[in-house]
Amino acid sequence: MRRASVSHAGWLAAILAALVLASSGCRRTDEVESTRRDVIAQLPKDGRVPEPLRLGATPTTGADTAELFSPLIAHLRGSGINAEVIVASDYDALVDLVRKGAVDMAALSPIAYVKARRSMPALAIATATRGGSPTYIGYLVVRADDPVDSIEGLRARRVAWVERSSTSGYLFARALLRSTVADPERFFSSEVFVGSHGAVITAVARGEVDVGAVASVFVDPGLPERHPDAERLKVLAKTSRIPLDCIVVHRAVSRDFAEKIRDALLALSESHAAAAALGQTWGVTGFVPANDERYDSVADVLTRDRAP
Secondary structure, three states: OHHHHHHHHHHHHHHHHHHHHHHHHHHHHHHHHHHHHOHHHHOOOOOEOOOOEEEEEOOOOOOOHHHHOHHHHHHHHHOOOOEEEEEOOOHHHHHHHHHHOOOOEEEEOHHHHHHHOOOOOEEEEEEEEEOOEOEEOEEEEEEOOOOOOOHHHHOOOEEEEOOOOOHHHHHHHHHHHHOOOOOHHHOOOEEEEOOOHHHHHHHHHOOOOOEEEEEHHHOOOOOOOOOHHHHHEEEEEEOOOEEOOEEEEEOOEOHHHHHHHHHHHHHHHHOHHHHHHHHHHOOOOEEEEOOHHHHHHHHHHHHHHHOO
16 A cells, blocks of 8 residues: 555656646746847837937839838838838948948848848847738749740859849849759859849840849739839749848837837738738738747858858
């Protein structure tokens, strides 16, 4: 009987120990989630409250890029945040504006964010979404009348990229090329960097180059961002999925003000009019909280691209 009693006691102790471990595990998970949610707590309580809030943007479509953000600016103003858009000269220049404090908030391309996330004085607070998804894809496009039907058929052709800091317009398209051909560095006869997705599409449509790398939203039928020359192109290949732009705020911004900005961004998808309007211009219909791990796939591709 004593042995049975001891066995029963041991069984109870094991259950209690398991419960304690499970509870501890839950607490650790909750703590991790709490830390992610409270990233804004790293900002100073008495930080600056910029008036107006300067939102930095990359020249995605060239000189008229600021117009893409008009619905977002209107939404922020409706949330009590007076804001204006400052368009950087190129992708890397936007990071420089963040470092200098020339902008208070920025919409960074995934590669620009990954390259600078450890060194720039800013925190990621949100990721853009499109149709509820925080990812998109890139295309390699050629003229519709080009008979080429495979990546290998592009050998010794001319290619147009957006910029080296463009995720869909360079990095992931290069990853796609490396996965298909043995000599990606010598594959094309020439390459040019034209600065925007629109410029890539125009260069291909006019026959100035044979192939270009662009984001899908500028090509897909039925989308408001579709470039006028996209109808003259065809999609030859698609990249793997890419996280959308990362929204960061400068570390000098007030904690409460940054939280107000984030709340306004996360509420945008609930405002159907604002979401629809921004979808018509920028192609973004909402935001989700930033998760740094979401951009690790970009870091992996970037590391492989730099490998000898």
